[in-house]
Amino acid sequence: MSQQTVNGVPSRGKVLTLDNMNPNVKRVEYAVRGPIVQRAVQIEKELKEGVKKPFSEVIKANIGDAHAMGQKPITFLRQVLALCSYPELLEDNKFPEDAKKRAKRILQACGGHSIGAYSASQGIECVRQDVARYIEKRDGGISSNPDNIYLSTGASDAIVTMLKLLVCGEGRDRTGVMISIPQYPLYSAALADLGAVQVSYYLDEDKCWSLDVAELRRSLNAARQHCNPRVLCIINPGNPTGQVQSRQCIEDVIRFAKEEHLFLMADEVYQDNVYAEGCKFHSFKKVLFEMGPEYSSTVEMASFHSTSKCYMGECGFRGGYMEIINMDPEVKAQLTKLVSVRLCPPVPGQALLDLVVNPPQPDEPSYTTFMKERTVVLADLAEKARLTEQIFNKVPGITCNPVQGAMYTFPRITLSQKAIDKAKEEGQVPDMFYCMKLLEEEGICLVPGSGFGQREGTFHFRMTILPPTEKLKVVLHKISEFHLRFTQEFS
């Protein structure tokens, strides 16, 4: 292992090269952790080393990571998990009884009563039962079968697993997967990796990023020329756009899926993050069943949820699940096999999920604190959503749709031809050029809209609304000022 090799001077005659490596992997991009973030990390290193910059810290508003931005974990959740980790603490009377009760129940369900044991690949049975009960409660009593619940390593793991199951065929028969533009780039990355065909449908920026079935139909018909579209993915509430679909829209989508014989994938990880007046989260499952047996017994669907978002923000646990509806039993058997290859999802994440679906009840000691903490987090987010829209819309050249839900804003920015040309000179797409400049000048890390997809000729960036309110105000103003400077410079 000579230094030369280690420092990246390529040796001749490598076994694994760009030419013989899996070509699909070369098409994988994941903008949320892409080149701009790598530059941000580098800048942080430079700051640590004492390099002088016009800012003292890098604000990472690129990733939906609430705790990183200072949001506090929910006390109850962490207490139970600590008890699960070190059961000797069950003797400690600093821990409330309801936390102890939950910890004991979880440990009972683990091999050797330890969260260090593997669980069944589909997830700990009592957790899946609790998830099913949560879904029933959430959806007004519509039944949920624990057997149809698959716990996963974050929702992303379940999404990729479903796509793996769904993608097949060659050439014109290759599976096409419909996904919104803009979209969360896990989808485009997974589709590239699987060699599936991405079938894009545009959300309507002028109508608050709403979804129009006519556009779904247009996109589907065009796609049928060159692939076999079989899947329709919806993110609701949306990422990066934050739009919360109306009930009518969800019904229309379900009807469309049935007509066109499409498998529905409903990414609902932001289901608690709904802020705007008049907006409400409607689960795809609930609407499906309320549409009657003609739909509820035929439409094939998978819904996804996670412990990373909502009020918990526990990204680092990699907890999540999917519920599958109306899946062919033979295919389900294949799915069960497929998940066994990963052995099992992280057990602490499964335990955490159990608490999320089984929170303290009004008669329990932890209830008051739990509700208070939860309410504060969600209220803060709602306020920040409003603030963001308000401040950005004051800036000429920035147009911001209301942040109805989720954790992001995806404003449109006007860039002059001069700026676009300059970007080209630098070998960058225009919104990357813009974001890089913002990073270098202000130490604020955003993700360019090109990482999510956008209509040709339009430019955006995605920013999280997660920094604490006072810091967020500063960030919003800095970006506003930067935008004015930038516009001036390239006028």
Add this chain to the structure above:
Amino acid sequence: MYVMVTSISTVEVALSVCSSSTEPRPVQLCVMLQCFKRSSLQQPASCQRTLSALDSLCGARKPYSEVIDVSWGDPHRAGVKPLSFVRQVLAACLYPELVNSNKLPVDVRQRAQRLLGQCAGGSIGSYTATAGIAEIVHRVSEFITRRDGGAPSHPENIFISAGSQWALQNILKVLVNSKSSPKTGVLTPVPCHCTTTLSIMGLGAVVIPYYLSEEQGWELQVEELDRALESAKGVCNPVALYVINPGNPSGHIQRRKSIQEVIRFVSEKKLFLLADEVYQGCVYGEKSEFISYKRVLAEMGPPLSDTVELASFHSASKGFMGECGMRGGYVELINLDPDVMKYIYKLFSKDSCAPVLGQIALDLMINPPQPGDPSYPLYNVETQNIRTMLVHNVKRAFEVVNSLPGFCCQPVEGGAFAFPRLHLPPKAIQKAKEVGLQPDTFYCIRLLEEAGVLISPGCEYGQKEGTHHIRFCIMTSEVMMEELLRRLTCFHTQFMKDFS
């Protein structure tokens, strides 16, 4: 119509078993039985049989009150206790109030505080950098250097993942071109644990089996690698060689000379080397020593040390810690093309990051308490006890199994399992055929039904045609091992009598 991805079927059945006492005491059991058949034709039928065999246990009166499940490489499930230091640090990271509590030793609290300081926002709930928390990745590279007698290890070549198999799948993904014709091939040992073979097949690649030499203690012989590679000519395009050392299920630990031969082989044949070393912490033989592939490669010097492309895997799931549920593992990549490394980074990045508790478990494994630390005495006692227990288990298992007619067990030098050969009487083989089962599966189902012991059949791992084996975990509590061996002895004696 959906893709037939793999040929494994995993069946989970909850059983209630009545004890032999007068009042039926339903005992909830979760039993996981993996049926892996190389012939997909047999598989659905055999799994049905397995299911009905398990079903038949429901409500039946049995001479045992609980099933001993040693079908997994899962020490905690099999009664081994977690290490106190590890669980205390994890608890304090989970609930930082504990950092200020004097109920926990001071070094635990300091470690937790240090780790929390390395998490964004001071919380283990934050995402981390793609390859893992930078300081932990750094410490992993230092561990590797220490382990390998000073051979340098660079943090930028290390990726922490949700278990070693996750990292292995990512590396395989880069190696395997599912559209290529002929298909990509990966040389894989027989026997081999099924997760790897399934990953290979699931990616659309082909397993090229090379047989380990049972009579020589499951040694890897390079002539056999030659033969296997030759057999692939015109069938597939071999790109990589997968080795697992210490072996699963074989329990063999490779000698330095053998490792050198393998390295020379991959260099000559232009293959990528995948070295699965997750059991490096499980070494029992008095004369046995684990030497890493990386170390041997470094010691062989240039040009080999500069050119052989190697991926080494390790995990927090095995060893004395046995924290399988935390999902913490890593891969170190040596001599890869820097351009390819950029794509590997992207592949890992779309998975976000490994679970933070898994990363921390890894950190605690490679940086345990040192003499002088307040936690050291207890840590030392606990690990010594586990070591003693495992050495004892291996000795007992070897003795007992080899004393039973029809069994022949190679020495278990390391790893988590015993994989004895089972010489079944022709009548048993016949009966198995009649019910549509592999003979060793038939044996295992009978063992489960009649003695309440769950192990796995050799056919799940691959074996020479006409041979049969069983696999069971030896990383169990002493009590469980004694009970396991007692029940096995009793059952086996009766079984051999019944089918003589």
